Amino acid sequence: MAGVISPALADALAGWLDHQRALANVSENTLKAYQTDVLGFLSFMTLHKGEPQGLAPMAQITVSDMRSWMAHERGRGLGARSLARSLSAVKNFYKWLADREEFEPTAVLSTRSPKFQKKLPRPLAQDAAAAMIETVELQTQEPWIAARDQAVITLLYGCGLRISEALSLTGGDTPLPATLRITGKGNKTRIVPVIDAARQAVDRYLHLCPYDLPPESPLFRSVRGGALNPRAIQKVMEQTRLQLGLPASATPHAMRHSFATHLLNAGGDLRAIQELLGHASLSTTQAYTAVDTAHLMDVYDKAHPRA
Template sequence: MISPAARDALEDWLAGLSALGGAAQATRDAYRADVVGWLSFLQNHLGGQAGLAPLARVTVSDMRAWMAHERARGVSARSLARELSAVKSFTRWLAEREDFDPTAILSTRSPKFQRKLPRPLAEDAARQVLDTVELQSEVPWIAARDVAVVTLLYGCGLRISEALSLTGADRPLPDTLRITGKGGKERPVPVLPAARRAVEAYAALCPHDLSPGEPLFRGVRGGKLNPRVIQKVMERTRLQLGLPATATPHALRHSFATHLLGAGGDLRAIQELLGHASLSTTQAYTSVDTARLMEVYDKAHPRS
């Protein structure tokens, strides 16, 4: 439990994130859980002191104790880094409002962790996936639906949640889609003719109402398509093709970015297409491309 004053401050901060930054509900929920965990620890660690005043007296030693506590309960370095980021953001806001020095908290170093590089498919494997997905269902409209979704993931670089958020009002697909991504940020996404054709082929067969106010991609009973359905389709497809477990729906988005980069695409342009807030996120694909280049070099160079 945390004090009412701390909880009120936390909710005010979260409301500000929503109003000014457009933070999504899932993001706010994650931040709330991270900061509540930190505040709860501090209240116990500092002898049950409640209210906001004790936060102004938090020391580097207190922060180290919290981080040690989190690691001891099994929190990974990556997750702890995320928690610390939320704590710092909240503290920075609170210090301005309550007029205290937040240096001890803000100077706490984030734990080091190995960033996971995206695991894209090879270009021929991506084409095989597109050709094989339709074989996973004997029902024509379902097969066409799955092909349309997968084509949007690979051909437009959409997140699966973004593809499944499309409605009947989005068809026929325009030359450029306006996609609302993480944090409520909108971005333009060019639509390939192949993606447009795939969606129209599905729409022509779909037995459910695809009017403007209805979801574009439908489940068997007519409700909005669950992303788990596409995940299972990809599982069966990759098993049929002998692809690794990393060949997931999200890997198609990674493949879109990596293949664009390999073809000479501009990193900034790819950042915009993917809807990444930071270029550093997109730069992970340069590491993937370099790693693949070195792998080819090691295999093909005559002096290897």
């Protein structure tokens, strides 16, 4: 689709992406999603107008044009959640372009996002999370791979790490200290306590791993010695959940959800859990915690006593 839009628009898109990379601390995966979303929008507008769209015509986009684009996206099967994400990227780009080219962006910025029901995470019960950790090592006959898989999943549940964060650990992070400095989404860093079970699981993996693990190299290795792909952990969890009869929602990210939920159920402070997870917003942490309303309100009452 890159050839559909004008060179000036292509340059503007590249400039906006560079701006996001430099100033907004956006991850490369997010940048790729932004690029796909905005490029799709610009390509549609070119075809919709029936002529190449340079910078000047972008200022002429109407509410009707926006409705046509959204109808086109829904018509090709894009869900409300995905369309809302695309619209957010388009608005971000359009505002940046309008500021740079000095035109009025109201028609685009006023476009309403489609409504959708937020998908709440589904954590595992405590016994199911424990069974997952204990059973995952049975999916292979190779001891070091079994220890590796168990160590990764223990980090997800025991420290609340994202799978990308666990797999970004290096040989220099071992032996695991009492706390880890984790760089998460948006290049935000946080301090995460390391529980004994996670430290012991990683120590066992270190003892059995057949590869050298120098300080700058990935800690978790694939069968052939390269960096471990997240798909390998997703796959072994799929096998384990089938063996245990757990639902399809028992994914690597569900272990992180479970970490938050079980901490809160045990009386953990919501704000502290927010810090451990690295969430910018407390509302995001609430979505990660499947607790009953009464318990949640009790936590609020303790954190914010009434005057």
